[in-house]
Amino acid sequence: MLCYNISCSLIDEPYTMQKRAIALSVALLASPSLGSAADSSAGPQVNLGAILDGRYQDGEREFSETEDGFGLGHTEISLDANIDHRFRGRLTTVLESHDGDIELELEEAFVETLGLPGGLNLRAGRMLSQFGYLNSRHLHEDDFPHRPGAYRAYLGDHYFDDGLGAELVLPTNQYVKFGFEAFDGDKLAASSVPGHARDTVNVLGGQIKTGGDINDSNSWQLGVSLLHNRSGSAMASFDLPDHDHHDEHDEDHDDGHDADHHRHAGDHDEHDDDHEDDHGHEHGNGNGHGHAHGPAVTGENLYGVDFTWKWAPDGNYREQNVVFTAEYLLLDDLLDNTLAQVQGAPDDLSGWYLSLAWQFAPQWTAAVRYGEAETFHSHDVGLHDGDLEGQYDVDRLKEIDLSLAWSPSHFSTVRAAYTRETQRVHGHSNDENIFMLQYVMSLGAHGAHRF
Amino acid sequence: MGRTTLTCIIVGLTLLGQAAGARAALNVLACEPEWQALAQELGGEDVDTVSATTARQDPHHIEARPSLIARARTADLLVCSGAELEVGWLPVLQRQSGNPAIRAGSPGELFAAEQVARLEIPERVDRADGDVHASGNPHVHLDPHRVLTIADALAARLARLDPDNESRYQSRLKEFRSSWQQAIDRWESEARALAGTRVIVHHRNWSYLFDWLGIEIVGELEPKPGLPPTTSHLTRLLQIVDDEEPRFIVHSNYQNPRAAAWLSERSGVPRLELPYTVGAYESTGGLFALMDELVERLTRSPQ
Numbered sequence: 001m002l003c004y005n006i007s008c009s010l011i012d013e014p015y016t017m018q019k020r021a022i023a024l025s026v027a028l029l030a031s032p033s034l035g036s037a038a039d040s041s042a043g044p045q046v047n048l049g050a051i052l053d054g055r056y057q058d059g060e061r062e063f064s065e066t067e068d069g070f071g072l073g074h075t076e077i078s079l080d081a082n083i084d085h086r087f088r089g090r091l092t093t094v095l096e097s098h099d100g101d102i103e104l105e106l107e108e109a110f111v112e113t114l115g116l117p118g119g120l121n122l123r124a125g126r127m128l129s130q131f132g133y134l135n136s137r138h139l140h141e142d143d144f145p146h147r148p149g150a151y152r153a154y155l156g157d158h159y160f161d162d163g164l165g166a167e168l169v170l171p172t173n174q175y176v177k178f179g180f181e182a183f184d185g186d187k188l189a190a191s192s193v194p195g196h197a198r199d200t201v202n203v204l205g206g207q208i209k210t211g212g213d214i215n216d217s218n219s220w221q222l223g224v225s226l227l228h229n230r231s232g233s234a235m236a237s238f239d240l241p242d243h244d245h246h247d248e249h250d251e252d253h254d255d256g257h258d259a260d261h262h263r264h265a266g267d268h269d270e271h272d273d274d275h276e277d278d279h280g281h282e283h284g285n286g287n288g289h290g291h292a293h294g295p296a297v298t299g300e301n302l303y304g305v306d307f308t309w310k311w312a313p314d315g316n317y318r319e320q321n322v323v324f325t326a327e328y329l330l331l332d333d334l335l336d337n338t339l340a341q342v343q344g345a346p347d348d349l350s351g352w353y354l355s356l357a358w359q360f361a362p363q364w365t366a367a368v369r370y371g372e373a374e375t376f377h378s379h380d381v382g383l384h385d386g387d388l389e390g391q392y393d394v395d396r397l398k399e400i401d402l403s404l405a406w407s408p409s410h411f412s413t414v415r416a417a418y419t420r421e422t423q424r425v426h427g428h429s430n431d432e433n434i435f436m437l438q439y440v441m442s443l444g445a446h447g448a449h450r451f
Numbered sequence: 452m453g454r455t456t457l458t459c460i461i462v463g464l465t466l467l468g469q470a471a472g473a474r475a476a477l478n479v480l481a482c483e484p485e486w487q488a489l490a491q492e493l494g495g496e497d498v499d500t501v502s503a504t505t506a507r508q509d510p511h512h513i514e515a516r517p518s519l520i521a522r523a524r525t526a527d528l529l530v531c532s533g534a535e536l537e538v539g540w541l542p543v544l545q546r547q548s549g550n551p552a553i554r555a556g557s558p559g560e561l562f563a564a565e566q567v568a569r570l571e572i573p574e575r576v577d578r579a580d581g582d583v584h585a586s587g588n589p590h591v592h593l594d595p596h597r598v599l600t601i602a603d604a605l606a607a608r609l610a611r612l613d614p615d616n617e618s619r620y621q622s623r624l625k626e627f628r629s630s631w632q633q634a635i636d637r638w639e640s641e642a643r644a645l646a647g648t649r650v651i652v653h654h655r656n657w658s659y660l661f662d663w664l665g666i667e668i669v670g671e672l673e674p675k676p677g678l679p680p681t682t683s684h685l686t687r688l689l690q691i692v693d694d695e696e697p698r699f700i701v702h703s704n705y706q707n708p709r710a711a712a713w714l715s716e717r718s719g720v721p722r723l724e725l726p727y728t729v730g731a732y733e734s735t736g737g738l739f740a741l742m743d744e745l746v747e748r749l750t751r752s753p754q
Contacts, residue, residue, distance in 0.1 A: 082555065088546070115551030119524055169524045169549050175517035177547075211517030216505060219516045310516070314507035317514065319707055362679040409678065410539070411578060449539035451516040 044081060049445030051076040051140050059434030062397050062423055063152035063296050063375075065098070066145075072097050073438065074139050076107070080445060087111050092138075107138075107160055123165040128158060130167070130179045130207050131225045132327055133306035135159055140440045141447070143323075143357040143365060143405065145417050149373035149397045150329045150351025154302055156294040159227070161187055161203065175221075179207035189231035190298045198231040211308075211451070216315040221451060225304040232298040236338035238383050297349060297375050300333030310451070321359045328352040334376070342381050343391040349374040363408055369401040377425075398422040411442045477613050480522050480553070482531035482541060483510050484729040485592040486563060486605075488738045490530055493606045493623050497616045503544075506731040507705050510536055511582075511677070515543035523548035526559070527612055530605060533562025534569060534589035558611060564589045566604040567597040570658050582677020592728065593660035595635045595742060602627055634739055638746045645749055649695050651688060651720070653680075653702035653711060656727060660745065669695040672702070672710045680710035692718040703727035723748065 053073035078092040092108035110125030163183035170176040185202025211221030312321035332348035353371030381390030405415040419434040481487035487502035523544040553559040569587030606624035610617035646665030674684035715722040735741040
């Protein structure tokens with residue numbers, strides 16, 4: 001199967017395609033097949049793949065970077081190969097276009113060990129965090145064009161960063177996997193925490209996963225995850241006056257308003273002009289309709305529980321199958337001790353979703369998902385004449401997604417999706433209907449059938 | 452903690468350790484039931500075998516689910532078809548299990564299709580041609596002559612991984628070779644009349660069987676390999692039926708019989724379900740029984 005050929009080769013080693021790595025370019029991907037048989041001298045075996053993702057969207061979505069109208073989603077180019085008998089490497093670049101600008105982002109650039117003893121795998125470089133069920137997956141593997149609201153709000157779609165990862169599978173009949181990771185974590189830091197106040201290693205993560213088969217037809221997996229974010233709590237930019245002493249803090253009045261913006265936490269600095277919010281009393285997550293990469297809210301700890309159940313008659317996924325996924329995410333320690341005293345300051349925020357996808361014929365999948373996610377925003381939080389004033393309000397995003405996908409082969413999907421989004425702000429609701437047509441097509445490397 | 456409890460724990464751990472040490476058998480994880488059966492024939496009590504898939508599953512459409520990762524974690528040897536049949540999930544198992552014994556390219560990995568000459572190696576590999584395997588057709592287990600060659604390779608591999616028992620693997624191989632060869636002679640004489648028969652198949656998973664028996668494939672229900680049948684393609688096949696006069700329309704036990712039934716109804720050509728591998732039916736519990744059943748169904752079918 002595998003089987004494309006881009007300039008050279010026929011593949012006669014299993015699972016790999018022989019490619020001149022040096023020949024990698026987008027132009028090459030588009031070139032016609034010039035395959036000739038058994039050119040095994042073509043050099044090292046590198047899996048080369050590209051994902052083309054295009055869409056038409058009507059309506060705008062909270063915490064999302066896709067815009068109304070025609071647009072491209074994640075256009076991905078990936079390289080994947082064994083480096084030698086000890087290491088494997090993977091490189092994934094994502095091209096995104098926004099308002100006519102092309103952004104190039106490195107989503108993955110990691111090396112991992114092959115064959116360390118004791119079921120241990122180590123990774124280093126830039127990688128997707130293994131948090132939860134969805135985070136370690138590429139966006140194009142999903143049954144919906146967008147991640148659930150909880151992932152968009154707390155992880156910025158998916159969290160990837162520079163760092164180290166380790167995984168250990170126990171040698172037991174029952175599948176048990178432990179994961180540990182350490183990341184730079186700047187992307188998840190609250191923007192109110194200045195760079196010099198952040199740790200070198202800002203984010204630590206851990207997961208435990210287990211799962212098994214109930215019988216030939218039914219399989220399951222359960223995971224618990226944690227991302228500990230040392231710079232995740234929003235920091236007040238002022239000190240509360242000490243009431244025992246006279247102080248001059250009133251002059252910090254302007255400064256105090258900075259706290260209004262702390263929820264821009266993960267935003268990239270270079271995008272601040274898109275959605276810098278001059279009005280602290282407005283929706284604090286003002287990036288919702290702009291271009292958002294980072295999370296909308298951050299906290300010190302993000303906990304996750306995920307459960308997946310899959311059914312296929314006799315375990316034969318070809319004809320039909322059902323996939324059920326549920327995840328619950330809890331974000332706590334959102335604010336430092338000062339800001340936590342503000343009226344309405346939330347202790348924690350939670351988000352969850354339930355998703356059911358039914359592949360009812362070999363080429364057709366219908367899916368439905370319901371999810372909620374809490375975020376919060378501020379009204380004029382700051383010091384006013386020495387008193388802590390303003391307040392926080394919690395918002396709740398509710399989404400129901402429907403999707404119908406046609407996949408003529410492993411390598412192509414055309415999808416129609418509808419989302420009804422309800423955002424409760426200031427106690428009243430805003431509804432949005434979002435329609436989307438999407439294609440996701442894969443050139444080259446055969447995708448992995450992960451559970 | 453009492454001294455008794457401590458002693459109990461120490462004794463318990465020691466027993467566990469001994470149990471693990473006493474497990475001399477090689478853990479063989481086969482990707483498909485046919486290779487589990489072959490490993491069992493050659494390994495006997497020296498191996499513990501398990502198959503990642505059953506005869507009712509399309510081996511291409513499998514996911515690297517938790518139970519398979521757990522099995523791969525403790526495997527000493529993987530025996531798979533190869534030729535990209537398991538490309539979607541086997542590399543994931545090899546990587547995620549973190550088991551150095553079965554990592555890609557190690558002696559703990561044996562691909563059956565690599566041991567034999569393969570049919571249908573495409574001139575060019577273009578996905579517009581469907582699910583074409585660049586290394587050729589991977590369904591090699593249905594040619595008993597090729598199975599002999601694969602058995603030689605598997606016995607040698609078992610002996611390499613477990614040199615203490617080499618003589619036992621060799622003697623089991625010898626025994627298997629002799630009874631398999633006798634069976635081949637029997638199957639070939641029973642199926643002699645089938646030579647020159649024309650058939651329509653659902654998918655190319657019968658190529659080796661029919662190549663062996665001299666049966667000619669004149670059409671496929673799948674418009675391109677791996678793609679589900681379409682009405683327009685089936686309608687075209689009606690013309691082929693008129694021209695070529697196939698004797699039956701063959702599909703495997705795990706394939707949806709609807710397309711075969713549709714064509715059979717309109718063309719009058721009988722539909723024939725065949726067991727694809729070991730375990731498809733109760734009557735096909737082993738490799739010998741599988742081939743017996745295949746030959747029996749083919750020769751018994753309406754003339």
